[in-house]
Amino acid sequence: MMDINTQTAFEANIPSAATRYKENLRKNWYKFSRNKLSVIGLVIVLAVVVVAVFAPYVAPFPEHAGSFVDYEHANLAPSTTYLLGTDNIGRDILSRIFFAFRGALYMAFLVLVISLPVGVILGLLAGYFKGTWIDTVIMRTTDIFLAVPPLILALAISSVLKPNLTNAMIAVTVMWWPWYTRLVYGMATSMRNEYFVTAAELIGAGKFHILFREILPNCLSPIFTKMALDVGWVILLGAALSFVGLGEQPPTPALGQMVSDGSRYMPDLWWMTIFPSLAIIIIILGFNLLGDGIRDMLAKGEHDRG
Amino acid sequence: GGNQENNNQDAQGDATAAGQESIIRSTASDVPNIDPGVGSDYASSIAFANIYDTLVFPAHDGSLKPWLATDWQPSEDGLTWVFNLRQGVKFHNGDELTADDVVFSMQRMITLGEGYGYLFSNVVKEAKALDQYKVQFTLNKKFGPFLSTLVRLYILDQDQVMANVQQGPYGDMGDYGKDWLVSNDAGSGPYMVKELKKQEYLQAVKFNDFWGGWEEGAPEAIKIIGTTAGPTVRTLMTRQELEQTDQWQTEEALKALDDISGVSIDAGFTGSMLNIMLNTKIAPTDDVHFRKALAYVFDYQTVVEKLFPGCKKAQGPVQFNLPGFNPNLPQYERNLDKAKAELAQSKYAGELDQYPVDIVWIAQVPDEEKIALLFQANAAELGIKVNIVKTPWLSFVDQVATPENTPNASVVFVAPHYNEAGSMLESRYHSNSTGTWEQGEWLKSSEIDADIEDALVTLDENERYAKYQKIQEKLVDLCPTIWVFDQAEKRAFQDYIQWPGAELNKEGKPVSSVMGYNFYYHDYKIATQK
Amino acid sequence: MDLRSYILKRLFLSIFVLLGLSIVIFIIARVVPGDPARMSLGPRAPQYAVEELRQEMNLDKPLPAQYYYWVKGVVVGDLGKSLTTKRAVTDDVKEFLPATLELALIAAIFVVVFSIIFGTLAARYRNKWVDTVIRVMAYTGVAVPAFVLAVLFLLLFGYIWPVIPVLGRLSPEILPPPTITGLITVDSLITGNLSAFWDALKHLILPALALAMGPLFQEARIVRSAMTDNMSKDYLAAAVGYGIPNSIIMRKYLLKPSLIPAVSVMGLDIASLMGNAFLVEVIFNWPGISRYGMEAMLRKDLNAISAVIIVFGVIFVIVNIIVDLIVAYLDPRIRLGGKV
Amino acid sequence: MGNPILDIRDLHVWYRTYGGYSKVLDGVNLFVHQGEKVGLVGEAGCGKTTTMRSVLRILPEGQAHTPRGQILYHGKNILQMNRRELHQVRTSGVSMIFQEPAAALNPVFTVGTQITDVIKFSGLGKPEKQKDNIKNLAMQAIREVYIADPERIMSSYPNQLSGGMKQRICIAMAIVTARELLIADEPGTALDVTIQDQVHKLLRGLVEKKGMSLVMITHSLGVAREMTDRIYVMYAGNIVEVAKSGELFRNPLHPYTLGLLESVPKLTGGGMAEGIYGQIPDYLRPPDGCRFHPRCPRAVARCREEKPNLADLGDGHQVACFQV
Amino acid sequence: MTEPIMEIKDLKKYFLVNKSNGKQVFVKAVDGVNLTINQGEVMGLVGESGSGKSTLAYAVMGMYKPSGGRILFKDRDISVSSAKRSLGLKKDLQIVFQDPGSSLNPSQNIKQILELPLKVHGLAQNGDLDQKIIDLLQTVELSPNYMYKSPATMGGGERQMVSIARALATDPSFVILDEPTSALDVSIQAKIINMLLKLQQVKRLTYLFITHDLSLMRNIATRVAIMYLGKVCEMADTVQFFKNPLHPYTRMLLSSIPVVSEEEEALKPQKVVSTGEIPSPVDVPPGCSFHLRCPDKTELCAQEDPVMVEAASGHFVRCHACAKM
Numbered sequence A: 001m002m003d004i005n006t007q008t009a010f011e012a013n014i015p016s017a018a019t020r021y022k023e024n025l026r027k028n029w030y031k032f033s034r035n036k037l038s039v040i041g042l043v044i045v046l047a048v049v050v051v052a053v054f055a056p057y058v059a060p061f062p063e064h065a066g067s068f069v070d071y072e073h074a075n076l077a078p079s080t081t082y083l084l085g086t087d088n089i090g091r092d093i094l095s096r097i098f099f100a101f102r103g104a105l106y107m108a109f110l111v112l113v114i115s116l117p118v119g120v121i122l123g124l125l126a127g128y129f130k131g132t133w134i135d136t137v138i139m140r141t142t143d144i145f146l147a148v149p150p151l152i153l154a155l156a157i158s159s160v161l162k163p164n165l166t167n168a169m170i171a172v173t174v175m176w177w178p179w180y181t182r183l184v185y186g187m188a189t190s191m192r193n194e195y196f197v198t199a200a201e202l203i204g205a206g207k208f209h210i211l212f213r214e215i216l217p218n219c220l221s222p223i224f225t226k227m228a229l230d231v232g233w234v235i236l237l238g239a240a241l242s243f244v245g246l247g248e249q250p251p252t253p254a255l256g257q258m259v260s261d262g263s264r265y266m267p268d269l270w271w272m273t274i275f276p277s278l279a280i281i282i283i284i285l286g287f288n289l290l291g292d293g294i295r296d297m298l299a300k301g302e303h304d305r306g
Numbered sequence B: 001g002g003n004q005e006n007n008n009q010d011a012q013g014d015a016t017a018a019g020q021e022s023i024i025r026s027t028a029s030d031v032p033n034i035d036p037g038v039g040s041d042y043a044s045s046i047a048f049a050n051i052y053d054t055l056v057f058p059a060h061d062g063s064l065k066p067w068l069a070t071d072w073q074p075s076e077d078g079l080t081w082v083f084n085l086r087q088g089v090k091f092h093n094g095d096e097l098t099a100d101d102v103v104f105s106m107q108r109m110i111t112l113g114e115g116y117g118y119l120f121s122n123v124v125k126e127a128k129a130l131d132q133y134k135v136q137f138t139l140n141k142k143f144g145p146f147l148s149t150l151v152r153l154y155i156l157d158q159d160q161v162m163a164n165v166q167q168g169p170y171g172d173m174g175d176y177g178k179d180w181l182v183s184n185d186a187g188s189g190p191y192m193v194k195e196l197k198k199q200e201y202l203q204a205v206k207f208n209d210f211w212g213g214w215e216e217g218a219p220e221a222i223k224i225i226g227t228t229a230g231p232t233v234r235t236l237m238t239r240q241e242l243e244q245t246d247q248w249q250t251e252e253a254l255k256a257l258d259d260i261s262g263v264s265i266d267a268g269f270t271g272s273m274l275n276i277m278l279n280t281k282i283a284p285t286d287d288v289h290f291r292k293a294l295a296y297v298f299d300y301q302t303v304v305e306k307l308f309p310g311c312k313k314a315q316g317p318v319q320f321n322l323p324g325f326n327p328n329l330p331q332y333e334r335n336l337d338k339a340k341a342e343l344a345q346s347k348y349a350g351e352l353d354q355y356p357v358d359i360v361w362i363a364q365v366p367d368e369e370k371i372a373l374l375f376q377a378n379a380a381e382l383g384i385k386v387n388i389v390k391t392p393w394l395s396f397v398d399q400v401a402t403p404e405n406t407p408n409a410s411v412v413f414v415a416p417h418y419n420e421a422g423s424m425l426e427s428r429y430h431s432n433s434t435g436t437w438e439q440g441e442w443l444k445s446s447e448i449d450a451d452i453e454d455a456l457v458t459l460d461e462n463e464r465y466a467k468y469q470k471i472q473e474k475l476v477d478l479c480p481t482i483w484v485f486d487q488a489e490k491r492a493f494q495d496y497i498q499w500p501g502a503e504l505n506k507e508g509k510p511v512s513s514v515m516g517y518n519f520y521y522h523d524y525k526i527a528t529q530k
Numbered sequence C: 001m002d003l004r005s006y007i008l009k010r011l012f013l014s015i016f017v018l019l020g021l022s023i024v025i026f027i028i029a030r031v032v033p034g035d036p037a038r039m040s041l042g043p044r045a046p047q048y049a050v051e052e053l054r055q056e057m058n059l060d061k062p063l064p065a066q067y068y069y070w071v072k073g074v075v076v077g078d079l080g081k082s083l084t085t086k087r088a089v090t091d092d093v094k095e096f097l098p099a100t101l102e103l104a105l106i107a108a109i110f111v112v113v114f115s116i117i118f119g120t121l122a123a124r125y126r127n128k129w130v131d132t133v134i135r136v137m138a139y140t141g142v143a144v145p146a147f148v149l150a151v152l153f154l155l156l157f158g159y160i161w162p163v164i165p166v167l168g169r170l171s172p173e174i175l176p177p178p179t180i181t182g183l184i185t186v187d188s189l190i191t192g193n194l195s196a197f198w199d200a201l202k203h204l205i206l207p208a209l210a211l212a213m214g215p216l217f218q219e220a221r222i223v224r225s226a227m228t229d230n231m232s233k234d235y236l237a238a239a240v241g242y243g244i245p246n247s248i249i250m251r252k253y254l255l256k257p258s259l260i261p262a263v264s265v266m267g268l269d270i271a272s273l274m275g276n277a278f279l280v281e282v283i284f285n286w287p288g289i290s291r292y293g294m295e296a297m298l299r300k301d302l303n304a305i306s307a308v309i310i311v312f313g314v315i316f317v318i319v320n321i322i323v324d325l326i327v328a329y330l331d332p333r334i335r336l337g338g339k340v
Numbered sequence D: 001m002g003n004p005i006l007d008i009r010d011l012h013v014w015y016r017t018y019g020g021y022s023k024v025l026d027g028v029n030l031f032v033h034q035g036e037k038v039g040l041v042g043e044a045g046c047g048k049t050t051t052m053r054s055v056l057r058i059l060p061e062g063q064a065h066t067p068r069g070q071i072l073y074h075g076k077n078i079l080q081m082n083r084r085e086l087h088q089v090r091t092s093g094v095s096m097i098f099q100e101p102a103a104a105l106n107p108v109f110t111v112g113t114q115i116t117d118v119i120k121f122s123g124l125g126k127p128e129k130q131k132d133n134i135k136n137l138a139m140q141a142i143r144e145v146y147i148a149d150p151e152r153i154m155s156s157y158p159n160q161l162s163g164g165m166k167q168r169i170c171i172a173m174a175i176v177t178a179r180e181l182l183i184a185d186e187p188g189t190a191l192d193v194t195i196q197d198q199v200h201k202l203l204r205g206l207v208e209k210k211g212m213s214l215v216m217i218t219h220s221l222g223v224a225r226e227m228t229d230r231i232y233v234m235y236a237g238n239i240v241e242v243a244k245s246g247e248l249f250r251n252p253l254h255p256y257t258l259g260l261l262e263s264v265p266k267l268t269g270g271g272m273a274e275g276i277y278g279q280i281p282d283y284l285r286p287p288d289g290c291r292f293h294p295r296c297p298r299a300v301a302r303c304r305e306e307k308p309n310l311a312d313l314g315d316g317h318q319v320a321c322f323q324v
Numbered sequence E: 001m002t003e004p005i006m007e008i009k010d011l012k013k014y015f016l017v018n019k020s021n022g023k024q025v026f027v028k029a030v031d032g033v034n035l036t037i038n039q040g041e042v043m044g045l046v047g048e049s050g051s052g053k054s055t056l057a058y059a060v061m062g063m064y065k066p067s068g069g070r071i072l073f074k075d076r077d078i079s080v081s082s083a084k085r086s087l088g089l090k091k092d093l094q095i096v097f098q099d100p101g102s103s104l105n106p107s108q109n110i111k112q113i114l115e116l117p118l119k120v121h122g123l124a125q126n127g128d129l130d131q132k133i134i135d136l137l138q139t140v141e142l143s144p145n146y147m148y149k150s151p152a153t154m155g156g157g158e159r160q161m162v163s164i165a166r167a168l169a170t171d172p173s174f175v176i177l178d179e180p181t182s183a184l185d186v187s188i189q190a191k192i193i194n195m196l197l198k199l200q201q202v203k204r205l206t207y208l209f210i211t212h213d214l215s216l217m218r219n220i221a222t223r224v225a226i227m228y229l230g231k232v233c234e235m236a237d238t239v240q241f242f243k244n245p246l247h248p249y250t251r252m253l254l255s256s257i258p259v260v261s262e263e264e265e266a267l268k269p270q271k272v273v274s275t276g277e278i279p280s281p282v283d284v285p286p287g288c289s290f291h292l293r294c295p296d297k298t299e300l301c302a303q304e305d306p307v308m309v310e311a312a313s314g315h316f317v318r319c320h321a322c323a324k325m
């Protein structure tokens, strides 16, 4: 930057795409990893993902996640064979937790993948067109969906559709998007007054460019943070849904269901509740810490110089 | 009618003052529906037994005792029945019970057609008061168990009900008092309703002028609480805020309850059974060989030994102690070879993976899941894929309304409505009872229908029972159901209450299998010191 | 904009929300499978009775007409009869709403008070162990479902350490106060029945706590981050520079502006407390409207479902308006309009 | 001249940032005598505010870090004062007017609350001086900054006031208790020229009337010239030149001062100067030696290695440059 | 040189706002401005904060639809909002905003920022996009290795240079500079101003240069217009203007300028003392909007709004006092 006056050897100074990529990666990792908790979060999430993907190989009793009963070994306290004990069907809780990670991640993933674009696009539109009928229609609709108690809405939807994981997810999705709409709306309304948006408009850029290239990238940090937090909420909501008979169907294990089923046997068979609860806590903790890290990573500002 | 106000209030006042200590509190899966023309579930049946009186009373040994009726006389052809009523029986408001009240109650039952009304609506043609204490019922057709069904005819005070009638769809009768009876009673039974808290409990207090009189130590009040949540029940029992639990506690929970000092477990056969109903109208369970394959592969032994210790492996569609039971029925036993052989004969043999079997278990009864899982695991041995669906009770009730929506298999407890095999056969397998939760099979067999009807119109008891036994054999052959076990209902209760049913059970004597009458609190005692 | 026209405008907008909500409710109620009349009367009821009921409930008419009748009913406060409790739904709502309201109110108080306390502590000692502890508690609070917490409380206080009552709204030996508002605590205070008040309060603690735990820590985090954001503001440096003691700065100069972002989130959370109370109500045997609504849903009790959703919708709208008013109170920039 | 009331010696302040320590202040030396008006000028980010905030110890806690240096106030090191002494300095010794009036007032409290709190917690509002008294003091201070109806202003929120009003309220808050040294951090920069002019006049009047000392932070050489007796020129955390105001403009010596003066557009016209080559250095990796050397047209090898100290050229004119 | 490129005729822009008492009132941000800008000149627009400079500029850019009056650009009426303007017009008219921080998208790199105008206006094919961007960077004297930097990692001056590069990317003929340097230091300002002047020469641009710094105007503008509360109160050739400022407000402004030398001091009209607050544009005082602060006010000033008169050749002023001269 010192070379305002000496304009020689320009080409040589432009970093190649690969270097830039590496440089970027290094910088982002640096920002991300400065807070050690974020790294812990990443490790947890990766571990959960790995365990979920390779559940059949890492679980001590993979068959216990399927149609399996062994009433001989029911209700066993944690031991060396069954590290976290067995449930009232005689299934290894550890193995079931491993397999339950699959559904939890799958559900969180799908819910967010569907509700995120819907919510974000509506939020962007409403925010950018604040004060017009588009804004009114979108935001009032959002209010309506926010006003319906989520469990009741989910129940209504799943009583129309077959009670299974996919439909439970549809139900959850239907009530999830308004939150993103609200979030993005707030940001987009303030963003649309930024001069860089105006500048793009004056250059003649189209609405699509403005919404998705100018405004959206600047909303990503809070969106990602919320997403990381939401993973936990979705899992919890899945648990509540399974309490009323929706969601993952037995014998496929689901964390929320394990917790709620196990809670009937508290405190005598405490391992049936406590360990799945801990598993939920760990996932949520992991994603939250990861979310914090992502926020740090996406944070822009003068500290970026480092 | 008459001067009801004073009497009623006095009685209530007394009971409230004294009622605090001497109370029996019991949980049930629902809050009672105390209109006898409407309710029919377990909790409601308990409430009816205590609040209302019937013409005859089901004794523990299975016989029918004279009750409001001192004696009765059927006509030769069995179509006309005349009952002589007990005199001087008082309703809770002080009115005297007369033949008009009986007629009114019967007509109300028939007109509403809800709850237990079906027992009479196709049976009774006319009810007539011959004089103040004499009633005559005329039947449409011969009906053998008519007397047995009368345990569901609860007598209401006509004047009191009519005084509280509102506009409604029943012509002269308005709403037939339905609105009022939701939270009030018009009965003559040993207890009278004090408070019905929707979703919470029913509280009733002792009716001092009960015609049957009172013994020392009988509970001053009863409370039926509508919850079965394990931790809640357990906490209540620990704190001695509950005397008697429901029968839906899991084995694990029962074990924990048993560990509480001063709490015992009562186990007794009261007529109810656990069945896996197989829908005979949808694939693949519409194929008898397929059904038989399932019946042969199921591991009954594990169930009665590991899952529900104390229960007895079922023998056919009727519980072993119900009059009319066939002790010589062939039984399905777990036998993999036979199962495979049956499956081979079924039309779905080659394409099992295209025909998964849905099995539903009731969300409120967690132990049923174990059955479902076992069923799934067993079926897997034959290569049959089973989906387990946890369904809340009322959704299940809704589902079985049509054959298409009824699941392939449903794990359901069933119990007779009156003390005879015929009750079970009719409510389980007659075409009239399709669409109700009691028949997930959709059997719709005109032959069985005819057989059941024929048996029911048979007046001679032995002849009737023989016919029942024949039907049971046919049913076993059709295999519409996997009859899993005869349930020993288990309940925890506080040792400081004296519960006649529990004592009989302990002695190995039979207990009333008419739903609700094991909880006739008038006969209970409460120890003065807890 | 002055307060009155502001509220009027909000109410006006709310009408649209409620109208939209009514359509959603109506659709929900109609798409749920099963014939409500049949469900109500039971499978063995004669067909004519079912037909009768269908007519009475206008179920035989075309959908728009059904909607019309239904809205008409709602407007005049006639929500029809519950198919399960067999009473006017309005009676049911009157009976069950106060219990949940009371529960949610106490839970809301917990949320507000403790989130402020914890948030302030975390901000005050940020990056110290206090902060870390609260952060971990926040994640745990978020991660433990309310119903697990409820069960744990029940077990802990039910018999391991029975210091407070765990079930119902009032101990049996306490004579309930006459129903004025339906909130036992309020009623007993009005009638000066202190023992009932105290007893009711004790019964409220555990369920309210179970319900509040999740949002509580969530909000504490928001308060914390708002506070740390504001800590770098010049006006705080100025206040410190002018010698205003630290405690006053934390309690006054920092807290008030930091509450602004937290309040709007709290509002939404508190509004949804009621809807989420279902499982807690079941476990603590709490006769509330959330449980009523859920059971209505399971029983396809159309009128009850509609009533419950309407009630929740109205509460949502009211809470949102209240939140806006609080925010306006806290933030004069909103109250007095931006600089023109 | 006697002892200075404020004497900053070799002050180093570092900020902890994501990229490491941002070494902003690199040995600042500055003193103020009783009744003196001192200017501190320099471009954005050179550390003017940081210097003065460290006097009141209001640098962001946990981020700022003072590895070296002393700030002597009446001979006592502020950096080592205990809480009571510090309170004393803040309430009756030094006070500061902040750069941006809009940011320095808490948006959610009325002006009245904020001013009266300053009085109340400064110890002036002790119980014997009742509420009324505090209010009177506050109103008096507001009147002193030429605001006509203090009653109304007291009950207003900051956003109801114009920028000029806010700036005056800030001044009022600063003078309501402090009596010895007033630090004004670019007052009026956020305002219009005519309003800024008014504020400056007001400030000068007040300082002179009350016999206070003034440190005037500004990036405008013109403002410093009009307002102060002596001017410190700061570059990248170093004082590069100090002189009496007249002297500095008559005889600027440091290359940076020269470049700065040249860059100012002149009312006399004649086009624009080139501006100083380059940019303020990155504080994470500041250049060795003279921090100005990468931009300095006169830099020699020595500048790159050794850091020049302020050298006295007589009459208080000091320059930190080897080439002078 | 003297042929007008843009004519602003009686331009008005009112904003509807809610006041705290719930009433709706108009902010007359621009209230009847007449301005002619000639091809190739640097028109300086000076005024205090809130006087309507930006509003005027934004109306010209089409960011606001004017409430009244007309804007003619190259004899075409362009008083419509930018959404209705042709791409060609957008290409011809560009603006540089005051705030270098917010005018560049923080989530894009410089290449992405600069390629937008090139792509939208089809000024570069994929192949020579990079080269064009390098060229652009060179015109604003930035080295090509800025291509992949993000605005956040750059200083204010550099950012403003990028903004200028972006504005010039479409090869416009008319550029509005809305206080492009007021957020920057004098040394950077000098650099940017120099570069802007050079570009103006090279590309034969016309500038509407907005600032509140009269000293700066003195050095770059060919003509100067002073705005006060939505109205132009004085307009003249730069030399003329500084030699003989007529409007009392202009004099007040001039006398308030802090200067660094005695020579400059001598140029300031000494007598005017700045008093009073700038009134809010919501309730502009009746009569001459400046009369409340005016040292030479007469009764007439409180009642009647003066009209623009040509006091000397090309020197316009709106003041009762000057009108009489």
Ligand SMILES: Nc1ncnc2c1ncn2[C@@H]1O[C@H](COP(=O)(O)OP(=O)(O)OP(=O)(O)O)[C@@H](O)[C@H]1O
Binding pocket: A302, D015, D016, D017, D022, D024, D042, D043, D044, D045, D046, D047, D048, D049, D050, D051, D060, D063, D099, D219, D283
């Ligand atoms: N809290 C902080 N953390 C990190 N760096 C900081 C912090 N505060 C200030 N800085 C940096 O310290 C340097 C000096 O800042 P300071 O505010 O003292 O400058 P200044 O001379 O007052 O500038 P201005 O004229 O813009 O007010 C700047 O580079 C700034 O970025």
Ligand SMILES: Nc1ncnc2c1ncn2[C@@H]1O[C@H](COP(=O)(O)OP(=O)(O)OP(=O)(O)O)[C@@H](O)[C@H]1O
Binding pocket: C340, E015, E016, E017, E027, E028, E029, E047, E048, E049, E050, E051, E052, E053, E054, E055, E056, E212, E281
């Ligand atoms: N969108 C808007 N809505 C309402 N009022 C506005 C709007 N834009 C500008 N104004 C008002 O119009 C007046 C003129 O504003 P404008 O931004 O044009 O002033 P300016 O001369 O550019 O000031 P500055 O020097 O601060 O940039 C101000 O009082 C401003 O508050």
Ligand SMILES: [Mg+2]
Binding pocket: D048, D049, D050, D099, D185
């Ligand atoms: Mg500063």
Ligand SMILES: [Mg+2]
Binding pocket: E053, E054, E055, E178
């Ligand atoms: Mg502007």
Ligand code: NI
Binding pocket: A001, A002, A003, A004, D278, D279
């Ligand atoms: Ni450089």
